[in-house]
Amino acid sequence: MELVLFDAFNGLIQGTFYALMALGLSLIISLNSVINFAHGGFMVIGAYLAFTLAPYIGFWGALFAGPILAGLLGILVERVLVRRLYGRADPIYSLLLTFGLALIIENSVRSIWGAQGQPFRIPAGLDSPVSSVYFFLTGYRVFVMAAIALAAASLFAFLRFSRFGLRIRAGILDLETVSALGVNVYLLRAVNFAIGIALAGFAGVLAAGVLQLSPTMGNDVIMATFVAIVVGGIGSLLGSVLGGLIIGLAAGVTAAYYPVASDVVIYVIMAFVLIVRPRGLLGQEGLFE
Amino acid sequence: MTGRLARSLILWVLLLLVPFWLPMVGGYTALASRILVYALCAMGLNLLLGFTGMMSFGQAAYFGLGGYGAGLVLVHLSGSSWLAVLAGTVLGGAAAFLLGPVVMRRRGIYFAMITVAVGQIFFFVAERWDSLTGGEDGLTGFSRQPLHFGGYVLPLSDVPFYYFVLFFFALAAGVMALVLRSPLGHSFVAIRENRRRAAFLGIHVERYVWAAFAFAGLIGGLAGALNALQNNFVSPENLYWVESGNFVIIAVLGGMRSFWGPLIGSIIFIGIQDYVSSLFPNNWESLIGVLFIIVVLFFPNGILGIIRRRAGLA
Numbered sequence: 001m002e003l004v005l006f007d008a009f010n011g012l013i014q015g016t017f018y019a020l021m022a023l024g025l026s027l028i029i030s031l032n033s034v035i036n037f038a039h040g041g042f043m044v045i046g047a048y049l050a051f052t053l054a055p056y057i058g059f060w061g062a063l064f065a066g067p068i069l070a071g072l073l074g075i076l077v078e079r080v081l082v083r084r085l086y087g088r089a090d091p092i093y094s095l096l097l098t099f100g101l102a103l104i105i106e107n108s109v110r111s112i113w114g115a116q117g118q119p120f121r122i123p124a125g126l127d128s129p130v131s132s133v134y135f136f137l138t139g140y141r142v143f144v145m146a147a148i149a150l151a152a153a154s155l156f157a158f159l160r161f162s163r164f165g166l167r168i169r170a171g172i173l174d175l176e177t178v179s180a181l182g183v184n185v186y187l188l189r190a191v192n193f194a195i196g197i198a199l200a201g202f203a204g205v206l207a208a209g210v211l212q213l214s215p216t217m218g219n220d221v222i223m224a225t226f227v228a229i230v231v232g233g234i235g236s237l238l239g240s241v242l243g244g245l246i247i248g249l250a251a252g253v254t255a256a257y258y259p260v261a262s263d264v265v266i267y268v269i270m271a272f273v274l275i276v277r278p279r280g281l282l283g284q285e286g287l288f289e
Numbered sequence: 290m291t292g293r294l295a296r297s298l299i300l301w302v303l304l305l306l307v308p309f310w311l312p313m314v315g316g317y318t319a320l321a322s323r324i325l326v327y328a329l330c331a332m333g334l335n336l337l338l339g340f341t342g343m344m345s346f347g348q349a350a351y352f353g354l355g356g357y358g359a360g361l362v363l364v365h366l367s368g369s370s371w372l373a374v375l376a377g378t379v380l381g382g383a384a385a386f387l388l389g390p391v392v393m394r395r396r397g398i399y400f401a402m403i404t405v406a407v408g409q410i411f412f413f414v415a416e417r418w419d420s421l422t423g424g425e426d427g428l429t430g431f432s433r434q435p436l437h438f439g440g441y442v443l444p445l446s447d448v449p450f451y452y453f454v455l456f457f458f459a460l461a462a463g464v465m466a467l468v469l470r471s472p473l474g475h476s477f478v479a480i481r482e483n484r485r486r487a488a489f490l491g492i493h494v495e496r497y498v499w500a501a502f503a504f505a506g507l508i509g510g511l512a513g514a515l516n517a518l519q520n521n522f523v524s525p526e527n528l529y530w531v532e533s534g535n536f537v538i539i540a541v542l543g544g545m546r547s548f549w550g551p552l553i554g555s556i557i558f559i560g561i562q563d564y565v566s567s568l569f570p571n572n573w574e575s576l577i578g579v580l581f582i583i584v585v586l587f588f589p590n591g592i593l594g595i596i597r598r599r600a601g602l603a
Contacts, residue, residue, distance in 0.1 A: 035398065081582065081586070084586055085585070088589070090344075091344065091397065091398050091401070092338075092344050092537070092541065093585045093589060095344075095346070095401070095534075095537075096534070096537065096538055096541060096581050096584070096585050097581065097582055097585040097586070099534050099538075099578075099581055100577070100578040100579065100580070100581025100582045100585070101578065101581075101582065102578070103574045103575065103577055103578030103581070104574075104575045104578035104579065104582075106574065107571075107572060107574040107575040107578065108575060110571075111571060111572065223405070223409060223530065226402060226405070227406070230399070230402050230406075234398065234399075260417045261417075263413045263416075263417070264409075264410055264413040264414065264417075267406045267407075267409045267410045267413070268410065270402070270403075270406045271391065271403060271406050271407060271410070274395060274399060274402070274403045274406070275391060278394075278395060278399055
């Protein structure tokens with residue numbers, strides 16, 4: 001039983017990462033109409049930036065500096081590249097452009113930091129188990145889940161209560177009208193893209209303490225993130241959180257009973273959802289068809 | 290019309306004479322075989338992508354299945370290269386045919402996602418089923434076998450193998466061209482141009498998407514089988530979604546609205562990959578990424594699209 005709990009908890013941790021990644025990706029899909037294949041790459045960048053900065057500014061400084069720097073890089077990418085795709089109806093171009101971006105990021109990370117995995121030190125207070133029975137419940141893992149929950153909650157509060165957040169939500173519904181009302185939609189989209197990327201960077205820093213740092217750590221996460229979004233419903237922020245948690249948990253539980261299938265089960269779930277309920281759990285009908 | 294005939298005549302003569310002229314310009318025959326294999330797979334994909342307007346992101350699944358089909362036949366069953374190619378083709382086609390009903394109802398980004406999902410399922414099965422597929426290390430222990438014509442034995446070294454590939458390339462290209470000129474092919478284009486109108490005109494849209502999907506899988510399986518024979522090796526990477534992305538970029542790069550676009554795309558893509566990876570062994574992936582971005586930003590209609598527009602203006 002403890003082993004099942006162990007795997008399920010591992011899955012849940014994975015799921016919270018997927019949820020955070022999916023949240024950022026969803027935001028970008030909804031307002032920027034771009035399917036960002038490079039999202040996993042930005043996660044890796046956030047992780048490596050934190051890894052490099054941590055010796056100088058400490059873990060806590062890096063936890064914030066990594067995502068912020070990743071977000072700034074996101075603004076640059078949006079202004080230079082992604083912006084040019086806004087007029088194009090066919091989603092294939094955004095897929096291909098960000099696919100190329102993902103290749104560049106992975107390759108650059110490998111040339112800058114090396115192909116070998118790097119260990120990432122977490123604060124000493126956080127790495128001991130909080131319970132003697134449930135040894136897998138280390139302080140850091142509890143911290144990760146709390147941090148992700150806090151980040152997601154802040155994002156929802158920001159979108160709900162701040163003026164800028166309201167404009168983002170309005171822009172998702174009808175960008176043309178928002179623009180006609182005098183809102184600078186270029187700025188809106190650029191900042192929105194940066195928020196999405198910063199969330200990926202945040203996930204990266206947190207993941208660095210659980211997984212090992214490696215240039216390819218984003219590759220498997222990005223596919224799982226897509227799965228989370230499709231399962232939760234494309235265009236639904238809450239749905240992507242739900243989707244992430246569900247597939248993470250499903251992979252964890254499968255690992256306990258039938259480990260060989262733990263990678264494949266999320267794709268089976270996604271195929272099943274697409275057949276039975278194509279819009280996903282909380283998605284709107286007919287979006288992005 | 291005569292111009293068109295002359296152009297395709299030139300194309301086929303050039304393809305037939307590759308082993309004679311390619312080494313003179315610094316290439317090698319095995320590179321041409323690989324270009325044809327990738328072109329073939331991307332042409333199959335293009336039936337969906339360019340002609341039916343369905344964004345498939347899972348073509349590598351059928352490419353990889355074709356490879357495993359061919360490899361497994363050579364390892365376990367028979368020493369016939371013909372049979373290996375046939376098995377790979379049938380496996381790729383059968384898988385796409387059976388999965389067609391699962392994917393055919395979806396559109397746009399959902400179609401892309403479900404084709405990716407299905408491809409990833411095959412990838413993880415191939416990676417985990419060690420005893421059959423060799424797992425992460427890939428399938429080895431086979432090599433392409435000489436062809437027997439009556440009493441005459443033809444070993445498939447580089448140049449004969451190029452003609453072996455060219456034979457299947459020509460066969461498949463001929464069949465695809467025939468299909469695209471038939472009412473079936475016109476229905477594909479009608480679905481691309483206006484799906485709802487096509488449905489009003491009595492075209493069973495989903496059934497035709499199914500047909501295009503199965504056909505693309507069949508061609509993908511053939512290309513994958515040839516690829517397995519080319520490398521004497523099948524890797525699970527052949528099934529991975531990154532490989533699917535390569536086929537999409539090959540089609541877009543050459544021009545996905547034109548029949549020969551993927552061939553042009555493959556010449557450029559595989560050519561650059563080969564050239565750049567020898568020049569910059571550590572950074573060639575970045576350069577491929579830059580190529581993707583340049584294509585999307587500056588050549589969204591592909592090379593043939595530009596040439597056509599120029600020709601139309603002149």
